[in-house]
Amino acid sequence: MAIKAGKELIVKIEKFALGGKGLSRVNGEVLFVDGGIPGATVRVKVTRKKKSYSEARILEVIEPSPDESPPFCFHASYCGGCYWQRVNYDRQLEWKERLVRETLEHLGNLDASTVRPITPSPETLYYRNKMEFAFSARRWFRPDEIAKEVELKRDCGLGLHVKGHFDRVFNVEECYLESPQAVDLLKTVREFCRGSGLPAYDINRKEGFWRFLVIREGKNTDQRLIHLITTTNDEAAGTIEALGQMLEKTGMVTTFVHSTNDSLSQVAFGESSIVLFGQGYIEERLGNFRFRISPNSFFQTNPRGAEILYGKVLECAGLTGGETVWDLYCGTGSISIFVAPHARRVVGVELVEEAVADAYVNVELNGIENCTFHAGDIKEVIRELSTDVPDVIITDPPRAGMNPKVIRGLKDVKARRLVAVSCNPATLARDLSMLADSYRLLEVYPFDMFPHTPHIECVALLERK
Missing domain, CATH: 2.40.50.1070 (OB fold (Dihydrolipoamide Acetyltransferase, E2P))
Structure with missing residues (x-):
């Protein structure tokens, strides 16, 4: 049975794919089903046919998934927000952890056994700021x-x-x-x-x-x-x-x-x-720190989850008080401020000048004197800073991940330890793979910062070979 656009099919959803859609197979062909939950049998209409996959929307749920639960929001059927809210939260966590493992293994050719159990969000409702x-x-x-x-x-x-x-x-x-x-x-x-x-x-x-x-x-x-x-x-x-x-x-x-x-x-x-x-x-x-949030400034949208995640970053950094730390893609300096009391010196680098201005306000609010920040293209700034070799480098790039030139710069700097924070397992897998000839991947910690969505945050610890 060939898949064609406009064709109606009855399929069983096998699993979630990265990005949150359900995945089924028809005669070996991959079919992504919007709103599909693993274990459900559904009647779908194919909306798009591509060379290596097709997409479909659900017309009827013939047999619901055992993992399905009633939506808690009145707008669930059409809102683009919490579209995993029909999945039991425990199963959301299991699937997110599994997706991190599969993504690292399949996209990055990395050791999936480095992935540790996922950390749930402290709150699953009213968690955004x-x-x-x-x-x-x-x-x-x-x-x-x-x-x-x-x-x-x-x-x-x-x-x-x-x-x-x-x-x-x-x-x-x-x-x-x-x-x-x-x-x-x-x-x-x-x-x-x-x-x-x-x-x-x-x-x-x-x-x-x-x-x-x-x-x-x-x-x-x-x-x-x-x-x-x-x-x-x-x-x-x-x-x-x-x-x-x-x-x-x-x-x-x-x-x-x-x-x-x-x-x-x-x-x-x-x-x-x-x-x-x-x-x-x-x-x-x-934690013990204050942060100023202005209308246009970036700040982690799940602050109570961020506090736990930053604690893991600090733990992975393994600081004893005498280290120089680089915080790349530092934003408004929240991670820099968390690690500063445990380091000799912290250097933050960020492209957005307004964010750097906010970072200086935040270190002043907290009486921190061992942080400096640089605004500019990260691959250029780390070249200028490379004469002062850091002991630890922390990275927290946007969803697109790190520029390949930044990764080459990190290899040249030769810090003994890297702590990579990522909001996109796919680009994390790519970046870790590019670092693999110079750094050994020790551990990956998934965090659920966005309950009822397929988004996943990770902290990865790497050590120089």
């Missing part, structure tokens, strides 16, 4: 809204994207990622903006005023930052001030920042900002 919501001039109607059989108007919407559709936004009524307070504030802002007389941004026409709402929280400080992003409109200042007054009266908001962004890219980032009330930032605590 940041959520980005998008406005839409023509909101997408949820199935429950259509079922009411009342006249609906495609007016201003504020919420999350429908899975797989960048141009469809539905109004969020509940969400278990950040906090109940965040959802209440989302609804407050949405109702205000709908009644403001100003239009939401239309992604197709590239016009409109309201663009994004970002809510950031300090989970350990109970502080909350509202970041509203709009296009430029000098006549809207009074409307923004009125919204600020409303938010301040809720007692749930520590600071409110309004930014403008007139670019065509759909990125929740402010080009120019003003603070309506509060200091324009919030603080968070991880």
Whole structure:
């Protein structure tokens, strides 16, 4: 039976593939099934046929998976967020650990026995400290809204994207990622903006005023930052001030920042900002350390999970107090600050200048004096720093992993120990494979930083051969 686009098939889901889709095989051909859970028998429709694989969507669940559990969220059937929430959490962990092993072995030709048991997230609901919501001039109607059989108007919407559709936004009524307070504030802002007389941004026409709402929280400080992003409109200042007054009266908001962004890219980032009330930032605590979080700064989205992960980084670094440590892709300096009390000197390197500025603020907040930071292209900066050979190098690159030139630079530097943090097992496998001629892989520790999603964080320990 050949697989063809448009064909309907009945298949059994064998396993999860990296990325979260279910995997089945039809006459030896690989079929990725969106929403498929291992053990389930489903009727699917093939949506795409490629040379080495095909993709399909589920039409009917004939026999559910024994690992399946009822979704906890009202929006589960169409939201692009927690799309593993139908899988029992214990089984999520087992599959994530298995995916790390398989990825290292198959993509990196590495020893899968180095993978240790996965560390679960301390919290599986309300674990995120940041959520980005998008406005839409023509909101997408949820199935429950259509079922009411009342006249609906495609007016201003504020919420999350429908899975797989960048141009469809539905109004969020509940969400278990950040906090109940965040959802209440989302609804407050949405109702205000709908009644403001100003239009939401239309992604197709590239016009409109309201663009994004970002809510950031300090989970350990109970502080909350509202970041509203709009296009430029000098006549809207009074409307923004009125919204600020409303938010301040809720007692749930520590600071409110309004930014403008007139670019065509759909990125929740402010080009120019003003603070309506509060200091324009919030603080968070991880362990004994304080961190300042501004509207555009990067910070681990699962702070309580990050505290455990950073503890493992420190353990793997094996510091005794006399070492020089390089922290590459250091961001706002959170890992640098965690390891600084245990090292002689820490040198952070980061491409984004604003992040380096935040890193210096954070070391000052914590009274740390043995950290320095460098902004610039990492492969160039480590060449300039190579005369001062570090004992330990910590890396925490974005999902794309490390540039091959950075990896060659690490080999030339010849630090005795590497600690590699990664949010993408596939690029981690590639990078570790490229390091294998100079470094021995000792241990890999998976961490579940994003429950109910297929995303996996890892810490790998390597020792120079």
